[in-house]
Amino acid sequence: MAVITNEVCYHCGDDCVSKLLVKDEKNFCCNGCLNVYSILSAGNLHNYYKLNKHPGESQKKENQQFDYLNVPDIAAKLLSYKDAEKTIVTFYLPSIHCSSCIWLLEHLNTLDAGIIESRVDFLKKQVYLQFDHNHTTLQQVAQLLTSIGYEPLISLQDVVNESNSKNDGLIPKIAVAGFCFGNVMILSFPAYFGISATEKHFGEFFSVLNLLFCIPVVFYSGLDYFKRAYYSLKQGVLNIDFPLALGIAVLFLRSIGDYSFGVGEGFADTLTGLVFFLLIGKFVQQKTYHHLSFERDYRSFFPVAVDVMNENGETKPVALESIKEGDRISVKNQEIIPADAILLNGNALIDFSFVTGESKPVQKVLGEIIYAGGRQTAGSLELEVIKPVSQSYLTGLWNNESFQKSNDTKTKTFVTKVSHYFSIILLSLATLTFLFWLPTSWQIGLNAFTAILIIACPCALALSTPFTMGAALSILDKNKFYLKNTDVVEQLAAIDTIVFDKTGTVTLAENNSVEFIGNLSYTESNMVYSVCKNSSHPLSRKICSFLNSSENFMIEDFNELVGKGMYATYNGQEILIGSADFVFGANNKAITSPQVHVSINREYLGYFKINQKLRPQLGELMLSLNKNYHTYLISGDSNQDNNLLKQYFKSNLHLLYKQSPQDKLDFIAKQQRNDAKVLMIGDGLNDAGALQQSNTGIAVTDNINNFTPGSDAILDGKSFHLLPNILKFTKATVNIIHLSFCIAICYNIIGISFAIQGKLSPLIAAILMPVSTVTIILFTSISTHIQAKKHHLLP
Amino acid sequence: MNIIFFLIACSVTLALFFLGAFFWSHNSGQNKDLYTPSVRILFDDELVEKPAEEKTAEENEQKLKSNQ
16 A cells, blocks of 8 residues: 655655655655755765764654744853853754764854854763854754754753763862872882881881872862761761771771881771772762753753743743743644643644553643643644643642652662671671780780771772672663662662553554554545545544555545544545544444544445554563563553453453552552562653652653653663563672672681781781772672673673 | 982872873863764864865865975
């Protein structure tokens, strides 16, 4: 039926449906792509296509106009700098994906001479622009970017101006610690080989220098450990930072003492090494995903400005927060309803899938209230605002207590549990040793006391988790599974119950499969296509993309009856497309999925069946998960797909339909009261509460720039089938941490056996500390990679 | 052997200089984007084809220069 061409779009690489869009002997899939090509070729930027094959993004969706960027108040919030001659702005462009993008965006001034400089940050997907605002405007720049296929994402919670200053302090601290560590090692070497009595003054000089190097290490690089140890003590918890801070403090004091009383060389080498390795461990653990944000909330979902109408019917953009009650706003196709409003004009077909999870768009009639958060899917609307944005339904939902509450359901990490006992044992052992030696000699006693605290300082223990998790995170990251932080790995390993959301998680939100039950000839299918093309109803669009015809017939008398169907004639033949009671001759069967019936010339031809499309490999995935986990499906939708889905779950009781966001949250809480560790897999705002309540919440998304509130991890839809492997891998990772902990304890026992006898020399400490650290790093990284290969997460 | 005091002073000063250089580069944002420059350096501006006349004119000029 559909005309299959093997041509792919020169710009984006999509299949070309029709052969009409050709320029310079190159095929294009849509007008958007053709336009981009024309702009680029006119600007002599062919290089874009030379660097990569099909570097563009498909331009099939509609573009916005950015009128609001001309409003000074709104623009001022986006600009980072402005003076008489130039303006500096940073845009977030989600479509940056290859080297061609960098090349093109950095040659913007060939397209617009007003742009002085443009620099791309590839990983953050940002472009930094400097332009002369006497020659061009912010709106023109945004439109230019959009016209060449890089639409800037400007949302209410601006992603760009958010400062990423979290780990800024760490790198200078590592630099200082590394600098001191290196110098101290050089100066300590003579002492390792023994300094003869004639050269004793050298030894003293080296010791003084070593002590000087320790000062910045303790008071600058290591300061955070003291702070955190202090905070945890205040809360009555002994976490890993306590023995670490104690070790650092004792090392420093002992080194000063040894020097002042002239009894030894001190432990400057161990001290600087310890802090340096600890900071490296922290650096490895810290992984920031510039292209993801776990902190985004409902504000990033809303547009920056809305078109407000005045009495004369003229529209002008107004910043969203200045929208007030009674304002008349205009919402175009595919735009979000920003505030609760009454429908005044237009055909409202609102997609609330983001708020309620219901995948079918809702038809609204004039005078009805439309809640914020829905997306208009048919033509433009005129609305009257009844509540400002800050009091709207969606905002209220987000600010709901249950969505906001702090999460104490998350499991405690292994290190937290262990370090509590570790600290207690360490302190009692050191005190006992001191008391044992006290009758003999208080010097030996003090020596042994400090030696235990030094040698038992859990450097290897503190490093085992960061290095294992760092390795695990980068492996998961390669499989498009992004974790909020390293604790999530341990939480995932403890899971025993998995709850799935339906729409967008188990089923694909966008991509429904369409089949025609009956027979359609080529001409008939073209006729149906031509009729459906005139309608903006989502089902009509799906039929259009299914039929994918190249010939467009001139139809007459087109008439669309809302909620029923369409009527048209072609060459005197009467075409009816729509619901069963609308189309002549269709019989009313039990409806399990949406159906669209077709009749031509009063002859019933059949119907289109629109199936929800499940994610590929769902069967295998569920088979593997059902073995080890309790699985549930929870959906905001009605049970139209029950027949399709029930085979994947253990019983009908495991499938729940028509659940509100609050119901979902309550269901998870109920499971948790029965001591279940629940993993919630969902998407969108309607699952936010459940994601937050669960022990671990994973948001599945086909576009990772989407807004995923409340989640601990983001899983790219393409990697959905890897879920069982990922869960097994997290379990293996936790085992690796346990094993490396055992190794660390072995080293500690060796060290302590020296320390108890009061025989610990700085040399032994200086050898033991790096050796144990290196062992742990090697063991954890190698075994994590072996486990990843075993679970097919690495090639 | 007292030269060692001088040598160590030199080595520490030199190391401090490098530490300072690192801090300067870090604070001036050179470590902020570690990926894009690696791509950018591979772009060859010569790929942009110059109009044929211009090219031949340039070549002629160069030839003239080399002849002189």
